[in-house]
Amino acid sequence: MRPTRIPYEVRTMIWKYRQRGLKVTEVTDLLNEAGLHYSYHSIQKFLRRLSKRQSLQDSKRKGRPNDWPDDVYRKILKFVDEQMHQDNEKTGSGMSELIKEMFNITNVNERKVKLMRQKLGWAYFDPNFKKLHLWAGISWNGATELCIFDGKEPFTDALFVRVIREVLKPFQTGKYGGRRLTLFYPSNASHDAMHIEEKLIDIGAIDSIVFPVQSTDLNPMTMIWDELQEHLLKDTKVATSAQLLASVEQFWTTTVTTDLCRESVNRLSLTIPKVVEINGVSTAK
Incomplete structure (x- = not known):
């Protein structure tokens, strides 16, 4: 199975090959020879994004600040899920304050909490919840x-x-x-x-x-x-x-x-x- 995401190092290689005037098919062949198996279409898709964004870096992910390391982000997700299991009526602002206190961070708000809850499968509590x-x-x-x-x-x-x-x-x-x-x-x-x-x-x-x-x-x-x-x-x-x-x-x-x-x-x-x-x-x- 071909990998679906092209890592930064390979993106750099593709960009350098293109700077040398190589065609996409030639870039694909060179990567395959190096044991990096990416399809013609995935490379072409990356090049379109590169042309549009003019950057080799990943685009910002919604609800995930750049200064949250992966391990911290995973811990916060786990914390949010545990809190929702205890009380799924907890408000976004209340959850934000808990995250700030628990992880000693300030760059969190209701919108980011909402996105994390959606990622975990939690919907916002319906104010018209029927008893x-x-x-x-x-x-x-x-x-x-x-x-x-x-x-x-x-x-x-x-x-x-x-x-x-x-x-x-x-x-x-x-x-x-x-x-x-x-x-x-x-x-x-x-x-x-x-x-x-x-x-x-x-x-x-x-x-x-x-x-x-x-x-x-x-x-x-x-x-x-x-x-x-x-x-x-x-x-x-x-x-x-x-x-x-x-x-x-x-x-x-x-x-x-x-x-x-x-x-x-x-x-x-x-x-x-x-x-x-x-x-x-x-x-x-």
Whole structure:
């Protein structure tokens, strides 16, 4: 494979050959004889740039000051990527200040930060980023369908019951042949547990157990949501609503396997004895 970029030393040789009046084909042959295999077209392209720029030096790269050595530039890129993984809403000005402080440099601004983030695959955070409500369930035989709602709308009792009727009920029939299920869900000030219980009776074959909203150890879904959060923060580069939606859906279809569901459910066998041992007293500090 021919190299695509002509180094400075070879550019100098080409320029000297041309100064002697050699044709491009002759220059190509001489370079090939010297073991420098560049195509006629790449040399011709370089000569056109040389005629236009009147310089053998590389053109300035956007977002990369000439006085940033390669090793420093690579370190800054790595630093920017790490910072974006921690907080992809970080502003360009904020990132600029961090770079100045970390690397003791002054020639960095928002535009250069933007170009570096684009090079790394990060887009600027969308100011109209859309919040989402998520609902899903897991069981020993796998996960339910993931339900995604507009985060601007409240997740009401009526919506909760609708999800049970339209998502959980078909899941119960498909995965468990209609056998009776028990629904574990956290209590919430916005939900009327008695009202929901009445609706579940109407739907049929679904019992419920409500636990305190802060009792995350008693909620098998906690592990799944933690995995999703980790996925969004570290494994993906999410900056727009569309990217968020795609990333969440990709996580649910590829990561939430039956094995992961069973691992999460099995945690209850470890936590429930501890809860009984301390008589349900909160251990939060």
